[in-house]
Amino acid sequence: xxxxxxxxxxxxxxxxxxxxxxxxxxxxxxxxxxxxxxxxxxxxxxxxxxxxxxxxxxxxxxxxxxxxxxxxxxxxxxxxxxxxxxxxxxxxxxxxxxxxxxxxxxxxxxxxxxxxxxxxxxxxxxxxxxxxxxxxxxxxxxxxxxxxxxxxxxxxxxxxxxxxxxxxxxxxxxxxxxxxxxxxxxxxxxxxxxxxxxxxxxxxxxxxxxxxxxxxxxxxxxxxxxxxxxxxxxxxxxxxxxxxxxxxxxxxxxxxxxxxxxxxxxxxxxxxxxxxxxxxxxxxx
Amino acid sequence: xxxxxxxxxxxxxxxxxxxxxxxxxxxxxxxxxxxxxxxxxxxxxxxxxxxxxxxxxxxxxxxxxxxxxxxxxxxxxxxxxxxxxxxxxxxxxxxxxxxxxxxxxxxxxxxxxxxxxxxxxxxxxxxxxxxxxxxxxxxxxxxxxxxxxxxxxxxxxxxxxxxxxxxxxxxxxxxxxxxxxxxxxxxxxxxxxxxxxxxxxxxxxxxxxxxxxxxxxxxxxxxxxxxxxxxxxxxxxxxxxxxxxxxxxxxxxxxxxxxxxxxxxxxxxxxxxxxxxxxxxxxxxxxxxxxxxxxxxxxxxxxxxxxxxxxxxxxxxxxxxxxxxxxxxxxxxxxxxxxxxxxxxxxxxxxxxxxxxxxxxxxxxxxxxxxxxxxxxxxxxxxxxxxxxxxxxxxxxxxxxxxxxxxxxxxxxxxxxxxxxxxxxxxxxxxxxxxxxxxxxxxxxxxxxxxxxxxxxxxxxxxxxxxxxxxxxxxxxxxxxxxxxxxxxxxxxxxxxxxxxxxxxxxxxxxxxxxxxxxxxxxxxxxxxxxxxx
Ligand SMILES: [Cu+2]
Numbered sequence: 001x002x003x004x005x006x007x008x009x010x011x012x013x014x015x016x017x018x019x020x021x022x023x024x025x026x027x028x029x030x031x032x033x034x035x036x037x038x039x040x041x042x043x044x045x046x047x048x049x050x051x052x053x054x055x056x057x058x059x060x061x062x063x064x065x066x067x068x069x070x071x072x073x074x075x076x077x078x079x080x081x082x083x084x085x086x087x088x089x090x091x092x093x094x095x096x097x098x099x100x101x102x103x104x105x106x107x108x109x110x111x112x113x114x115x116x117x118x119x120x121x122x123x124x125x126x127x128x129x130x131x132x133x134x135x136x137x138x139x140x141x142x143x144x145x146x147x148x149x150x151x152x153x154x155x156x157x158x159x160x161x162x163x164x165x166x167x168x169x170x171x172x173x174x175x176x177x178x179x180x181x182x183x184x185x186x187x188x189x190x191x192x193x194x195x196x197x198x199x200x201x202x203x204x205x206x207x208x209x210x211x212x213x214x215x216x217x218x219x220x221x222x223x224x225x226x227x228x229x230x231x232x233x234x235x236x237x238x239x240x241x242x243x244x245x246x247x248x249x250x251x252x253x254x255x256x257x258x259x260x261x262x263x264x265x266x267x268x269x270x271x272x273x274x275x276x277x278x279x280x281x282x283x284x285x
Numbered sequence: 286x287x288x289x290x291x292x293x294x295x296x297x298x299x300x301x302x303x304x305x306x307x308x309x310x311x312x313x314x315x316x317x318x319x320x321x322x323x324x325x326x327x328x329x330x331x332x333x334x335x336x337x338x339x340x341x342x343x344x345x346x347x348x349x350x351x352x353x354x355x356x357x358x359x360x361x362x363x364x365x366x367x368x369x370x371x372x373x374x375x376x377x378x379x380x381x382x383x384x385x386x387x388x389x390x391x392x393x394x395x396x397x398x399x400x401x402x403x404x405x406x407x408x409x410x411x412x413x414x415x416x417x418x419x420x421x422x423x424x425x426x427x428x429x430x431x432x433x434x435x436x437x438x439x440x441x442x443x444x445x446x447x448x449x450x451x452x453x454x455x456x457x458x459x460x461x462x463x464x465x466x467x468x469x470x471x472x473x474x475x476x477x478x479x480x481x482x483x484x485x486x487x488x489x490x491x492x493x494x495x496x497x498x499x500x501x502x503x504x505x506x507x508x509x510x511x512x513x514x515x516x517x518x519x520x521x522x523x524x525x526x527x528x529x530x531x532x533x534x535x536x537x538x539x540x541x542x543x544x545x546x547x548x549x550x551x552x553x554x555x556x557x558x559x560x561x562x563x564x565x566x567x568x569x570x571x572x573x574x575x576x577x578x579x580x581x582x583x584x585x586x587x588x589x590x591x592x593x594x595x596x597x598x599x600x601x602x603x604x605x606x607x608x609x610x611x612x613x614x615x616x617x618x619x620x621x622x623x624x625x626x627x628x629x630x631x632x633x634x635x636x637x638x639x640x641x642x643x644x645x646x647x648x649x650x651x652x653x654x655x656x657x658x659x660x661x662x663x664x665x666x667x668x669x670x671x672x673x674x675x676x677x678x679x680x681x682x683x684x685x686x687x688x689x690x691x692x693x694x695x696x697x698x699x700x701x702x703x704x705x706x707x708x709x710x711x712x713x714x715x716x717x718x719x720x721x722x723x724x725x726x727x728x729x730x731x732x733x734x735x736x737x738x739x740x741x742x743x744x745x746x747x748x749x750x751x752x753x754x755x756x757x758x759x760x761x762x763x764x765x766x767x768x769x770x771x772x773x774x775x776x777x778x779x780x781x782x783x784x785x786x787x788x789x790x791x792x793x794x795x796x797x798x799x800x801x802x803x804x805x806x807x808x809x810x811x812x813x814x815x816x817x818x819x
Contacts, residue, residue: 024754028737029738057653061649064632068634068636076568081574197741203669208533209533214600230672238744238745
């Protein structure tokens with residue numbers, strides 16, 4: 001029991017600073033979007049509420065364990081109910097819950113508001129890779145786990161995976177978006193259900209065959225953000241990373257031009273609906 | 286069925302007329318109709334499944350011991366996580382509670398046996414066949430089921446020849462559960478001793494009565510869901526296939542309409558067990574008996590209107606997300622009342638710490654931790670991060686292992702001397718408790734960190750930043766697993782012999798309830814004369 005408390009205390013002590021990708025990472029990343037920060041704030045709010053309640057309840061249990069021991073001559077009291085007390089500990093939790101529900105509802109409304117986006121990217125899950133299609137431009141490509149990771153992840157490959165940069169979290173063609181733009185992501189899948197997740201963006205959403213889901217993010221800092229498929233999708237579920245490169249405006253524009261140039265060269269393959277066509281595009285780069 | 290069979294004299298034992306004694310040899314078990322024999326079989330079956338499911342968990346944790354793929358193919362890894370869940374839920378936890386119900390309900394309500402003894406036999410003997418069927422798929426060329434125990438389509442439809450076997454096994458398990466539930470309801474409703482009104486029943490009986498209704502309500506829903514999968518696969522229906530006009534998300538709605546009450550099916554009897562044990566070793570009556578009963582009923586009701594919180598990421602309308610968030614948060618209220626009332630029972634009591642009490646107190650702490658993470662998961666925006674990550678794995682294992690499984694162990698340590706007539710080795714049992722408690726936290730607590738840091742569940746290999754906590758978790762898993770061998774040894778020892786247990790067993794404590802008025806072990810027909818409850 002003391003152990004549990006120690007963990008809770010340890011957890012509480014380590015909460016504020018969390019360097020993402022530090023080895024003994026304890027907490028959720030704050031992330032780089034408005035939504036991820038709101039979600040992180042909510043997460044911390046509930047966590048602290050839980051920690052406080054835990055201290056009170058566990059404190060009362062531990063106090064009883066220490067104080068009312070038969071071996072120390074404690075004599076049991078005879079009370080077995082108290083309507084007043086029970087009403088109190090029914091009503092107070094309800095009040096706390098309302099206090100948590102209000103900010104949660106506000107954030108949720110914000111999350112669901114996908115209007116006024118600057119860019120729309122359609123993401124399709126395949127067993128086991130992602131396909132990105134920029135609906136406002138004529139760009140689309142597959143994104144598959146990179147070769148180093150793929151070689152090292154084979155059964156008894158004999159490769160020290162610690163020597164590989166971003167093991168299992170690197171792809172050949174990352175999704176690229178401009179910094180500060182509201183990116184609307186449309187999600188669907190070609191075979192089974194997948195789930196598109198980048199922890200630094202605070203969001204994941206399922207990619208479901210036959211249906212289109214929506215989500216959005218607006219990344220404030222340029223950088224490379226990594227995540228994975230989160231919904232079990234078969235044998236290689238662990239091997240379909242999500243990598244998003246957030247670039248400054250000009251670099252993004254340059255990337256766009258480069259892609260479109262290639263798209264023109266590969267006009268036949270630009271309408272990527274089949275696997276084979278996608279391979280051609282991927283190889284062309 | 287009359288409640289009172291007032292012939293014979295009090296204390297009149299079954300051995301007076303031999304034809305009422307147990308059959309000899311294998312016939313005693315195969316043709317068993319006695320609630321105690323069937324209860325024993327359920328419990329031993331559950332223990333066997335606990336070890337088989339545990340072995341699968343250890344294969345999973347061994348592969349996750351370090352990054353890189355060292356031991357098994359990813360497909361086999363998925364088979365292990367899938368099978369581990371099915372075996373533990375339907376083979377270990379549920380049968381353990383049915384075993385406890387069989388043993389204890391007649392003893393606690395003053396009945397001679399369960400109301401429907403032949404159905405009781407049938408419902409048990411289905412299980413070995415169901416699990417033989419399920420486990421045999423491991424030896425198929427195509428491998429066992431690997432789509433997760435939730436069997437979401439379209440992935441579930443890629444299963445291959447293991448698919449119909451798995452579904453048939455689930456149908457059998459469901460049929461067995463429904464029969465067990467009917468038996469509990471009929472027994473509790475019709476066979477209580479004179480004077481035992483509903484609100485005088487022990488909380489364990491209450492927990493089970495409500496669980497039984499949940500089972501009857503939701504097992505057919507599961508059966509329906511998997512049958513639709515089956516027709517999608519073989520008969521060209523498109524319930525869940527978008528290409529044919531179906532909806533894969535509908536499966537998830539139906540599945541979790543079963544799945545969420547299922548969670549409470551595994552925890553309400555545990556609430557009952559803890560409500561029996563804490564008063565005994567606090568030497569004080571349960572605080573707020575009526576509220577405890579109402580809280581169980583409230584949780585059971587709420588369990589039907591929260592299912593979609595398992596699937597917030599499928600893209601529901603805003604109003605739907607709001608509703609399921611609020612209804613889920615509401616569950617914290619009756620659950621909180623239960624935790625507070627148990628605490629109030631211990632407060633100003635006179636506590637001793639026998640093994641059942643140790644497990645009950647550990648339940649109180651660690652089930653509450655699982656409750657907290659459950660509350661966090663209810664908050665939809667935060668759930669978008671937690672969902673399908675190791676945080677969820679940590680959450681439900683806290684509720685199920687140091688929650689339900691610890692309650693089962695508490696129950697076994699509480700009633701084992703009543704069942705076998707022998708005390709068990711208290712020192713070893715306390716050692717088993719401490720090993721289990723330390724290792725179970727080492728096993729599951731770091732999984733919170735892994736999930737928050739971004740590790741998805743159900744992956745056989747992970748990026749190197751997750752390596753350290755996975756290593757700790759795996760060490761915890763092996764420690765916890767091996768500590769359970771001690772449990773099996775303690776139980777076996779108590780069956781073989783040991784100091785004679787008195788009728789009351791816990792003479793130093795204050796055990797309530799009719800089971801303590803019978804001899805240890807109780808006579809063959811438990812209460813031949815219905816006791817009078819004042
Ligand atoms: Cu996937």
